[in-house]
Amino acid sequence: MSLFDEIVQPTLLLDEAAARANIARAAGKAKRLGLRFRPHFKTHQSAEMGEWFRPEGVKAITASSLEMAEYFAAAGWKDITIAFPANVRQIPQMDALAERVSLGLLAESVETVEALEKGLQHGADLWIKVDVGGHRTGVDWTQVEQAAAVARAARAGRHLRLRGLLTHAGHTYAERGGAAVRQVYDESVARILSVRQALAGLGLGDLEISVGDTPSVSLVEDLGPVNEIRPGNFVLYDAMQLAQIEACRAEDVAAALACPVVALHPQRSEAVIYGGAIHLSKDTFQYGEARAFGLVCLPEGERWGAPLAGAYVRGLSQEHGILRMDAEDLSRLRVGDVVCILPAHSCLTVQVMRRYRTLDGRWVDTLNH
Amino acid sequence: MSLFDEIVQPTLLLDEAAARANIARAAGKAKRLGLRFRPHFKTHQSAEMGEWFRPEGVKAITASSLEMAEYFAAAGWKDITIAFPANVRQIPQMDALAERVSLGLLAESVETVEALEKGLQHGADLWIKVDVGGHRTGVDWTQVEQAAAVARAARAGRHLRLRGLLTHAGHTYAERGGAAVRQVYDESVARILSVRQALAGLGLGDLEISVGDTPSVSLVEDLGPVNEIRPGNFVLYDAMQLAQIEACRAEDVAAALACPVVALHPQRSEAVIYGGAIHLSKDTFQYGEARAFGLVCLPEGERWGAPLAGAYVRGLSQEHGILRMDAEDLSRLRVGDVVCILPAHSCLTVQVMRRYRTLDGRWVDTLNH
Structure with a gap:
């Protein structure tokens, strides 16, 4: 019986060989460039897939929440950065985790640093989150005084070790192709380096630089004078990386949602699948x-x-998912067939689907299943 | 200790009194109009909340998937319509369910009807899905011959009982206010009635009409000559119903996501919360x-x-969630405060959050938890 004969409902397929090749490629690049590779595990969210990184020598990881960090700590990871502004309502939980692992935290305000210092009993690394133009969060790269205040507060404390400056150049996602992504990446690195230089001039030296997003790590050959890269999406890639950003090849996309066809609408060149927002998430890309x-x-x-x-x-x-396709492709589809959807954004699809099925029929769990 | 003191991470709050009032209001309207009330349980997704419908005399429900129908069957519901085009890859599972409950299925093609007839051993009601203008799926209301072919195939079978015509006028969601929603609703009902009349003229009589969407059921006083209404969202409502469609009052919205504030950006009049796409889903509304x-x-x-x-x-x-707010409101927020977000689309927020916390601190599970 083939894999597709067994599909009766939306099922997230995982091509293990493609995912392992993606891991080897990114880890190899970091090694070649002499950078610490701290992959973000928020995309795959799976303890089992985490093990696929170990043969590549990966020892340090990134998580996007305390809960995710706890999950991977339970799976044996000992060096975890939570790449999200520290949530001061979870300091007791962070402290318990800091007792067990080498924990990295992010802050962008003196208030957060002071709350951490007050609440932590165990040591943790602190990274100052810098906004290099993505305008999600972080100290704006032009606000050196603000960065200096956070750095001084961290250096004044007993529990936090100020480790460096960290950014996520999420605005590379708005670009297409290597040249455009490289331009945003180079500008981002120049901006965070200018913050480091300004802080050094204020006596706040010895700061590392942590960067990383999948478009840059996939498309930029020379990642410049940074210490650490933290891409996440590259392990699976997705339709946005493939068709909007052009950061990967079709064969690199390692996850697809298999969905039964439930209705055909040739008069409007559309088909309807069992596979909707609760299976793919509602993220979109430009096509x-x-x-x-x-x-x-x-x-x-x-x-x-x-x-x-x-x-x-x-x-x-x-x-429901509504597929638009050309008349000839549509004419070959039948109700009850299975199609495979490359999701717009694999991280969110993994989160809603909660487990994968490998091409040889094995289930792979995530932290949500 | 107050409810909000205990919030340390994104938590879906449920106002039970508001939800029960919403249920009573919709059930009361159906009773007044002499319509069968078959609420869609895809919004709340909770066996416990399902019980809140029983005091209102509700005996028949709607589900959006076989899995959801199985979940509510296990919770004691005996009359369930799966309001989604029957997925022919799940016929054995449908058949097992049809043995235990009065099951309603949807079809819009002869192929699906024939596959059901071939695969089912137990009886089930069949509804023909009609597209009255929403263009998601269903037999287009102008394609009477197609509807007649499906009806004849169903009447020719031994297991399916042709029950009627069913539609979801999802395009009411694009309207604002009672007059505009009523216009779309009245047009939708006129269209599905015209299909019924045409089928009767072809000797395919005695068909019921099932309709229902939250904007119409909330805003239209006279729901016309239909037999059954199937709204779902009204139990919780959300920001889209409140601010885009104007289908409810602020106090009717029965769910909100409580989120810690993690960063403030007064220079751009924004705050950042711990509460992102994995907590709210990525649905949007026009504001x-x-x-x-x-x-x-x-x-x-x-x-x-x-x-x-x-x-x-x-x-x-x-x-991450990025809040835009006016400078004065922002100036009162502190890192570590809790804000409550009315989600764009509560059905999807419930699906990703998987359980609720009531205002008195009790956890209420859904089919995903």
Whole structure:
């Protein structure tokens, strides 16, 4: 019985070989460049997949929440940065974790540093979160005085060890192709280095630099004078990385949602699948003129094939996905067939699906299952 | 210790009294109009909350998937329609459920009807899904021949009992206010009635009409000559119903995501909360000129207060929410405070959060927890 014969409902397929190749490629690049590789585990969210990083020599990881850090600590990871502004309502839990692992925390305000110093009994590394232009969060790179105040507060404390400056250049996601991504990356690194230099001029020296996002790590050859990279999405990639940013090849995308076809609408060149917002999440990417929720592939043997040209998920409701595709491709589909959707954003699809099925039929759990 | 003192991470708060009042209001309207009330349980997704419908005399429910129908069957519900085009890859599971409960299924093609007839050993009701203009799925209301073919296939079978025509006028969600919603609703009902009349003319008579969406059921006084209504969202409502469609009052919104504040950015009039796409989902609604992921409220006693004027969630990443708010409101916030977000779309927030906490501190599970 083939993999696809067993699909009766939306199922997140995982190509283990592709994921392992993605891991080896990113780890190899970090090694070549002499950078610490601290992959972000928020994409795969799986203790089992975490083990696939160990043969590459990975010892340090990134998590996006305290809960995720606790999950991976229980799986044996000993060096974990929570790359999210420290939530001062969870200091007792952070402290318990800091007793067991080498814990990295982020702050961008003196208040947060003071709350951590007051609440922690165990040591933790502190990274100052810097906003290099993404405008999500962090001390704006032009606000050196603010960064200096946070650094001084950290150096004044007994529990926090000021480790360096950290950023996520999330605005690389708005770019397409190597040259454009490199331009944003180089500008981001120049900005965070300018903060480091200014702090050194104020007597706040010896700061490391931590950066990392999948477009940059995939497309930029020379990552410059940084100490650590923290990409996450590269382990699976997705339709956004493939078709919007052009950060990977189709064969690098290691996860796809297998979905039964439930209705055909040839008069409007659309098909409806069992596979909606609760399976893919509602993230979108730019696909030509359209906002798309995913790309459409067909099963080929025991894997999915290349995305069908011009075919995409144009709408999602709770359980329905609406596929737009050309008439000829549509004419070959039947109710009850399975199609494979490359999600817009694999991190969120993993979070809602909560487990994977490998191409050889094994279930792989995540922290949510 | 107050409810909000105990919040350390994103927590989906449930106002039980508001939810019960919403249930009583909708059930009362159905009773007054002499319509069967078959509420859609895909919004609350909770066996415990399902019990809150029984005192209102509710005996029939709607689910959006076979899995959800199985969950509510296990909770004692005996009359369940799966309001999604029947997935022919799950016929054995449907058949097992049809042995235990009065099961309603949807089809819009002869192929699906034939597959059901071939695979089912137990009887089930069949509803023909009609597209009255929402263009998600269903037989287009102008394609009477297609509807007739499906009806004849169902009448020819031994297991399916053709029950009627069913639609979801999802395009009411694009309207604002009672008059506009009523116009779409009346047009939708006129269209599905025209299909019924045409089928009767072809000798396919005695068909019931099932409709239902929260904007219509909330805003339209006279629901017309239909047999059954299936709204779902009304039990909780959300920011989209409140601020975009104007289908409810602020005090009717029965769920809010409590989130710690982790960073303040007064220079751009924004705050960052621990509460992102994995907590709210990435659905949006129209809020003035902006696409918003939620509205922002502050704790007031043991509930959340009214939404702050002009404040909204302008961006979400995996764990971060970015709030835009006016300078004066922002100046009162501190890192470590809790804010309450009315989600854009409560159904999806419930799905990602997987359980609720009532205002008196009790956990209420859903099918995913």
